[in-house]
Amino acid sequence: MRDVIAGIRGRLFILMCKFFRRNIKIKEGLKIYKRLSIGGKGMVSIGSNCIVDGIRGDSIQHVTIDAYSPEAVITIGNNAQLYAARIAAKFQVTIGNNVLIEESGITDTDFHSIDRSRGNPVDENRDKCQINIGNSVSIGARSLITKGVAIGDNAVIAPGSIVTTSVKPGSLVFGNPARTIMQGQSVSE
């Protein structure tokens, strides 16, 4: 019953986007269990069979996708599972297929400069700041991914970690700032 309602809500959302919001492109099979809100003037494209949900018992339960500037591009692949994820882009965010994201933030800008005026950041461009997330990556709860990060395929990011440098494929990453551990190596001594 719950799945059927989620499927109907997804179809209604896709229809709404077709008529009123031309910058959003969503393929078939979207399921919305909790709220999905998409804002901004940039291009947003989501692949087929995606799931939008929130973590049970949490206070924040909706997925937000924001393409701030008109040249922003956000692409999400097929079979993505978004649990209370927050994605914001000024330039470009690309996410691959079979991705699991739980209650974490992905942003490719700082929104303000460190100057006293707190104006727009000067030294940011598309090549420097774009985020690439590979196929079948899973990102844990309460983690953050900052600008200019590329995450390889099959990587696992532990809950509560803050990723500032790019991650090799197939590695387990944790901590603040995030670092990798090899297999069989213990974390604490």
Next chain:
Amino acid sequence: MFYRKALNNIKISIQDPLYFFQSLTAFLRGFLYIIYYNFFTRNVKIGFPFKAYAPVRIIGPGSVSIGKDCSVYKNVFRGLTIVTSSCDAVVNIGRKCALGGLTIRCSKRVEIGDCVMTATSLIQDSFFVNYDKTMSIPINKPIPEPKEISIGNNVWLSMGSILLRGCNIGSDSVISAGSWCFDATIKDYFLAIGNPVKKALPIEKLQRLKGIS
């Protein structure tokens, strides 16, 4: 002894009527929570004097038991939330705990001792909460399986700390703000610092260095 305690309470209530009113509402709210969870839901047991200053939310099929004399304080406008994801999940909380802003996401077993003090911290014994739903997607990578968490008596979990799977924390120890534990064993009366926690410091040594006996 009892009369002296009652007299003291009456004195406090005359001096500060707002405190008296708040504690009374918390006691009544806690009593309603006890009636609701003990009689209308299965597998949840709460001991009798239970003060709820903030909302309490217990969801899921697993069994939860909270001891006597516990209280839930407001911490960054959040109360206590316990979510159990499977039928085998067990959450045991001891007596006289001050639980404010704590969230527990349990899929196997979480044991918490007596007199534990918490702030807005997270206890999660699995790596991903919605891991069962992802089984439809082919995953061939080593995600660590859920493991038991045990916390001793008189532990202080301070703000923003995260305890993940396989944590063993001894009694009287302190987890500092913003620290992050994963597969860590911390001995009795130690201070854990860092994200991630690599080395815990003995509190007796720290006090001797600072000149506090």
